[in-house]
Amino acid sequence: MRVAWRVENWVEPFLYRTVVLRAFLLPGNHVEEHIAHSADTLFPILEAKPFARHSVNPWTELPHLFSIIQDLPLKHMYCAFEFLFGSPRAIDFTHPLFSQITHLEIFDHPHTLDPSNSVWHNLATIPFLTHLAFEDPFFVYICLTLLSTCHSLRVLVVRGGPQWNRLGNLSIAGHRDEQQLAKDPRFVMMGWGIRDWQLGAHGGTDYWSQAEDWVAKRRSGDIDARQYRIGWEETGTLV
Known part of the structure; x- marks a missing residue:
C-alpha cells in the first residue's frame, strides 16, 4: 500500500497537466484522451488536490469560468x-x-x-x-x-x-x-x-x-x- 501511494502521488498530476472545460457534459464525455470537466467537477479537484493548480494547458469553451482559472499558473x-x-x-x-x-x-x-x-x-x-x-x-x-x-x-x-x-x-x-x-x-x-x-x-x-x-x-x-x-x-x- 505504501508503494502504491507513492506511485499515485507521482503519476496522478499528469492527469491534470491539461485541463479541458466544456459547457455541456454528457456521461463519459471526453476529448481524445482528456477528461472533460464542468465547473462542478473541476472545483472539488482544485480544492482537494493542490498539484492540479500547476496545470499548464487549458482548453475551454465554458462560459463564466474566470473564477475557476484566474489563480492557475497557466x-x-x-x-x-x-x-x-x-x-x-x-x-x-x-x-x-x-x-x-x-x-x-x-x-x-x-x-x-x-x-x-x-x-x-x-x-x-x-x-x-x-x-x-x-x-x-x-x-x-x-x-x-x-x-x-x-x-x-x-x-x-x-x-x-x-x-x-x-x-x-x-x-x-x-x-x-x-x-x-x-x-x-x-x-x-x-x-x-x-x-x-x-x-x-x-x-x-x-x-x-x-x-x-x-x-x-x-x-x-x-x-x-x-x-x-x-x-x-x-x-x-x-x-
Whole structure:
C-alpha cells in the first residue's frame, strides 16, 4: 500500500497537466484522451488536490469560468475571451491570469468582437507572450500593430480552415499591410486541424512547431524570405 501511494502521488498530476472545460457534459464525455470537466467537477479537484493548480494547458469553451482559472499558473491558453470574461468590454489582458502565458490562441470571431478594437492591441501587454494565433483570418488587420508592439513575440499565426486554403484565400494578397507583413518572418498563415492543440499537449508536432520551423527557414534563406504562407501540402498532417 505504501508503494502504491507513492506511485499515485507521482503519476496522478499528469492527469491534470491539461485541463479541458466544456459547457455541456454528457456521461463519459471526453476529448481524445482528456477528461472533460464542468465547473462542478473541476472545483472539488482544485480544492482537494493542490498539484492540479500547476496545470499548464487549458482548453475551454465554458462560459463564466474566470473564477475557476484566474489563480492557475497557466502557460498555454486556447480560448474565446468573450466567454471567459463574460463580455467583450470586460476583456483585460493585463490581468495576472496572463502573467505567465507564453502561447495563446484566440477563438473569438469578428462578428462578436471588432479586431480593430483597442482590446486586441492590449495583447502586447502580456509580458512573456512568444506565440500568438488567431483562428479567424480577419484578424490579419491588427497583426502589423502587434508585431511592432509585442516585443517578446516570436511567432504570429493566422489560421484558416480548408475552405480558405482550397479557394486560395489563405493569403494577404491585396491587403493594405501586405508588403510589411510579408517582410516579417514571424508572420505565418496556415491551415488548422481538429484537436491540433492536443498534439502539443502530448509533446507532438503541433502547428506551433510547424510555424516555428517555417520562421526559421525564412530567416536562414532555406525558403523565400517573403513566403509567409504554409501551403496545404505542408499542413496536411493537421487535417
